[in-house]
Amino acid sequence: MWRVARSAESSLRQSRRMMSTAIPGPCIVHKRGADILHDPLFNKDTAFPLTERDRLGIRGLLPPRIISFEQQYDRFMESYRSLEKNTEGQSNKVVSLAKWRILNRLHDRNETLYYRTLIDNISNFAPIIYTPTVGLVCQNYSGLFRRPRGMYFSAKDKGEMMSMIYNWPAQQVDMIVLTDGSRILGLGDLGVQGIGIPVGKLDMYVAAAGINPQRVLPVMLDVGTNNQKLLEDRLYLGLRQPRLEGEEYLSIVDEFMEAVHARWPKAIVQFEDFQMKWAFETLDRYRKKFCMFNDDIQGTAGVALAGLLGAVRSQGKPLSDFANQKIVVVGAGSAGLGVLKMALQAVSRISGSTADPHFFLLDKDGLITKERKCIDHAAVPFAKSQSEIGELGLSEGSSLLEVVKKVKPHVLLGLSGVGGVFHEEVLKAMRDSDSIKPAIFAMSNPTTNAECTAIDAFKHAGENIVFASGSPFDNVDLGSGKIGHVNQANNMYLFPGIGLGSLLAGARIITDGMMQAASQCLASYMTDEEIQKGILYPSLDSIRDITAEVGASVLRAAVAEEVAEGHGEIGPTELSHMSKDETIRYVKENMWYPVYNPLVLEK
Numbered sequence: 001m002w003r004v005a006r007s008a009e010s011s012l013r014q015s016r017r018m019m020s021t022a023i024p025g026p027c028i029v030h031k032r033g034a035d036i037l038h039d040p041l042f043n044k045d046t047a048f049p050l051t052e053r054d055r056l057g058i059r060g061l062l063p064p065r066i067i068s069f070e071q072q073y074d075r076f077m078e079s080y081r082s083l084e085k086n087t088e089g090q091s092n093k094v095v096s097l098a099k100w101r102i103l104n105r106l107h108d109r110n111e112t113l114y115y116r117t118l119i120d121n122i123s124n125f126a127p128i129i130y131t132p133t134v135g136l137v138c139q140n141y142s143g144l145f146r147r148p149r150g151m152y153f154s155a156k157d158k159g160e161m162m163s164m165i166y167n168w169p170a171q172q173v174d175m176i177v178l179t180d181g182s183r184i185l186g187l188g189d190l191g192v193q194g195i196g197i198p199v200g201k202l203d204m205y206v207a208a209a210g211i212n213p214q215r216v217l218p219v220m221l222d223v224g225t226n227n228q229k230l231l232e233d234r235l236y237l238g239l240r241q242p243r244l245e246g247e248e249y250l251s252i253v254d255e256f257m258e259a260v261h262a263r264w265p266k267a268i269v270q271f272e273d274f275q276m277k278w279a280f281e282t283l284d285r286y287r288k289k290f291c292m293f294n295d296d297i298q299g300t301a302g303v304a305l306a307g308l309l310g311a312v313r314s315q316g317k318p319l320s321d322f323a324n325q326k327i328v329v330v331g332a333g334s335a336g337l338g339v340l341k342m343a344l345q346a347v348s349r350i351s352g353s354t355a356d357p358h359f360f361l362l363d364k365d366g367l368i369t370k371e372r373k374c375i376d377h378a379a380v381p382f383a384k385s386q387s388e389i390g391e392l393g394l395s396e397g398s399s400l401l402e403v404v405k406k407v408k409p410h411v412l413l414g415l416s417g418v419g420g421v422f423h424e425e426v427l428k429a430m431r432d433s434d435s436i437k438p439a440i441f442a443m444s445n446p447t448t449n450a451e452c453t454a455i456d457a458f459k460h461a462g463e464n465i466v467f468a469s470g471s472p473f474d475n476v477d478l479g480s481g482k483i484g485h486v487n488q489a490n491n492m493y494l495f496p497g498i499g500l501g502s503l504l505a506g507a508r509i510i511t512d513g514m515m516q517a518a519s520q521c522l523a524s525y526m527t528d529e530e531i532q533k534g535i536l537y538p539s540l541d542s543i544r545d546i547t548a549e550v551g552a553s554v555l556r557a558a559v560a561e562e563v564a565e566g567h568g569e570i571g572p573t574e575l576s577h578m579s580k581d582e583t584i585r586y587v588k589e590n591m592w593y594p595v596y597n598p599l600v601l602e603k
């Protein structure tokens with residue numbers, strides 16, 4: 001079931017070749033003249049050939065020399081490299097924001113060139129357009145704001161959304177990422193400024209999943225903010241009112257979902273960075289009615305589970321040993337609970353075990369047990385009974401340090417949003433782990449909110465650990481030529497494939513089975529050789545390839561679960577007749593790749 005993968009790099013090269021040799025088909029446009037130059041979806045800057053300049057009425061609106069796409073690409077990369085040089089020695093914040101600005105300017109001007117540079121430099125650029133810099137961008141949104149991107153629905157728009165949705169200029173939308181800004185990474189309630197997250201996630205959709213940028217829609221549901229600082233900030237661009245609660249809140253989300261469904265019934269909606277209560281509530285409310293998922297609960301769970309299974313393999317053990325792994329999860333929020341729920345399903349599926357798994361869950365008040373008053377219902381299955389932990393000398397509210405010392409876990413996984421909770425003593429206690437390769441996953445974002453740094457993890461917990469973090473850290477030089485490998489356990493390895501697979505399946509809904517298929521595909525992508533080196537996730541450079549495979553697995557699961565209704569010309573019967581390889585090929589062929597298409601004006 002869990003196969004070992006062949007070389008990711010070779011198939012990436014193959015898929016790139018396939019995409020770059022395809023002859024670009026014409027693209028119908030409904031505008032001409034300066035309007036074309038000002039539309040980033042169609043603008044080619046100085047690369048418009050003369051015939052097109054004539055056809056579209058832009059001859060004379062550009063300098064005469066025609067520059068090729070490759071020359072434009074080189075020119076941009078040169079200016080990016082000089083910016084890197086010119087900002088050397090400046091603070092991380094200044095450098096990151098300067099890099100974000102230069103990329104954002106290109107995004108505003110010429111999307112084809114922007115996405116090509118993104119795809120070809122994904123390892124370098126993902127940390128700028130996505131985590132962690134996107135967090136900084138959200139924090140500074142009011143100051144950075146130049147032009148809107150996506151749509152904004154506010155509490156004041158109640159009753160108007162069905163007509164507002166038609167203000168979006170694109171005829172077709174495939175992928176929507178929606179936030180209410182209430183829990184942006186580990187940075188808390190950032191109100192309307194959280195729009196940066198859907199924008200960054202959709203950039204990853206275009207780069208990794210080849211979703212056509214003309215068909216993506218970032219959305220902010222502004223229902224107010226409880227962030228006092230923002231409410232008092234005169235430059236704040238959102239509603240200056242406390243967050244709506246209860247039925248009032250839900251009626252806004254309901255109205256939005258109905259409006260989207262009315263205009264684009266096949267669009268997929270990804271819920272992102274909602275505070276826990278609404279994350280769970282909205283997932284429950286909509287998952288059987290719309291094609292939607294919650295990335296923080298479900299995408300994160302799939303990525304974490306793939307990493308946890310990698311950690312089992314790294315110990316030289318069969319996957320069935322997963323049931324014996326002692327896993328301490330720090331953070332009982334939407335992400336932590338999502339991970340444990342999926343891990344619980346995996347224990348019985350993979351190892352056939354019906355025994356209680358060895359999971360320990362902590363939140364800000366320490367170890368969660370059945371003694372806890374006011375326990376969240378989603379946490380109940382993971383609360384320990386006194387009889388289970390009594391002989392370890394643990395009790396309700398035991399501290400993280402106590403738990404690690406007594407449990408000697410195989411895995412310590414953080415989704416608390418609190419920087420540094422895996423402090424020196426906790427990490428040192430992991431040296432006594434019952435695993436020969438203790439796993440430390442500091443999954444909170446952005447970088448300053450990571451439970452520990454990579455350097456501290458290797459320094460205090462020892463060189464034999466396997467390490468993963470949600471935000472990127474450099475590999476650690478352990479001396480004598482040895483490298484401590486840093487994995488990025490981030491849901492970016494799954495959400496693009498979940499969206500793409502669901503889209504191409506024409507899925508009515510997104511099932512748990514489709515999520516499991518995604519996680520399983522990611523887990524089995526890694527070779528034993530890589531796992532032995534502590535490499536649990538593929539290189540970001542192969543994100544397009546892994547996304548195609550994840551997408552195909554999701555699609556096949558949708559077909560198997562009979563929720564696939566087909567996409568475009570390809571109906572469910574044809575999908576069900578595709579072999580695994582044919583499905584992967586089908587997915588790859590449907591991935592958009594940035595090239596300058598000849599533009600044809602339709603009058």
Ligand SMILES: NC(=O)c1ccc[n+]([C@@H]2O[C@H](COP(=O)([O-])OP(=O)(O)OC[C@H]3O[C@@H](n4cnc5c(N)ncnc54)[C@H](O)[C@@H]3O)[C@@H](O)[C@H]2O)c1
Pocket residue numbers: 183184185186187275276295296300303330331332333334335336362363364365366414415416417418421443444445446449469470471489490491492
């Ligand atoms: N790497 C990824 O792919 C990924 C995915 C989703 C979320 N995250 C990150 O996980 C973090 C949490 O997200 P969430 O949606 O679960 O948030 P949340 O607010 O729903 O939950 C946070 C949890 O952490 C607990 N907590 C707070 N302080 C703590 C402490 N000192 N010790 C132990 N527990 C503590 C809280 O009690 C709560 O249970 C965020 O930083 C987010 O960026 C990462």
Ligand SMILES: O=C(O)C[C@H](O)C(=O)O
Pocket residue numbers: 131184185186273295296444445470490491492
């Ligand atoms: O956005 C990320 O980088 C991952 C995750 O969705 C998060 O909320 O932290």
Ligand SMILES: [Mg+2]
Pocket residue numbers: 185272273295296
């Ligand atoms: Mg998120």
